[in-house]
Amino acid sequence: MLAVPAMMAGILVASTWSELNAFNAKQPFVQTQGRVVSLDCGNHGAYRVAYGVGDQSLARGPGSLSLTADCRDLSLNQEVPVWYSAKDPGFASFVDPLRVRYRIRSEIGTIIFVGYPLMALFLYLSLKFRAPAKRGHAP
Numbered sequence: 001m002l003a004v005p006a007m008m009a010g011i012l013v014a015s016t017w018s019e020l021n022a023f024n025a026k027q028p029f030v031q032t033q034g035r036v037v038s039l040d041c042g043n044h045g046a047y048r049v050a051y052g053v054g055d056q057s058l059a060r061g062p063g064s065l066s067l068t069a070d071c072r073d074l075s076l077n078q079e080v081p082v083w084y085s086a087k088d089p090g091f092a093s094f095v096d097p098l099r100v101r102y103r104i105r106s107e108i109g110t111i112i113f114v115g116y117p118l119m120a121l122f123l124y125l126s127l128k129f130r131a132p133a134k135r136g137h138a139p
Contacts (some may be wrong), residue, residue: 005119012111020104026085029097034082036074045071051082053089060092069094 034051037059041047045068050059062068074080085091093100 002120002123005116005123008119009111009116012115013108016104016108016111020101020108023093023097023100023104026088026091027097028086029083029093030086031081031083033079034092034094036076036078036080039071039074039076041071047071047074049080049082049092049094051084051092053084056089058084058090058092060090062092062094 030053032051032053034049036047037050038048039046046061047068048059048061050057052058069080080094081096083093083095083097095103
C-alpha cells in the first residue's frame, strides 16, 4: 500500500536532486550587478534582468523558481545582484548560490518528511473510507 506514495515521493526527490546537480554543474558563479528590464508579476512572478559579461550584454529571466527573487520586491530599472555561471554566462541566478542550494535541499527534505507521509495518509484514508461497491439486484 505504501509503494505508490513512496514511488511518487521518489520521483519528486529525483527530479529535485537532478535540479540540484544541474545547478552545481554550472559552478563557479561570478557575481555582478544587473538591472530589471521587465516585470510581469501576474505571470508566475516573471521578470528579466540585463547584465554584462565582458563586452557582452545579456537579458535573462530565471531558469527555475529556485533561482528567482520575489517579483513583488522588484521595480523596473532596479539594480539587482546577478550570479552567472563562468562556464555558461547565459545561466544566471538572481539569488545567492548558497541560498539556492539551501532552498533545493530544503525542498528535498520537505518531500521526504512532509510530502511522503501526507501522500501515505491520503492513500490510507481513501482506502479505509471508500464507498462500498454497489451490489447488483437479482430480478
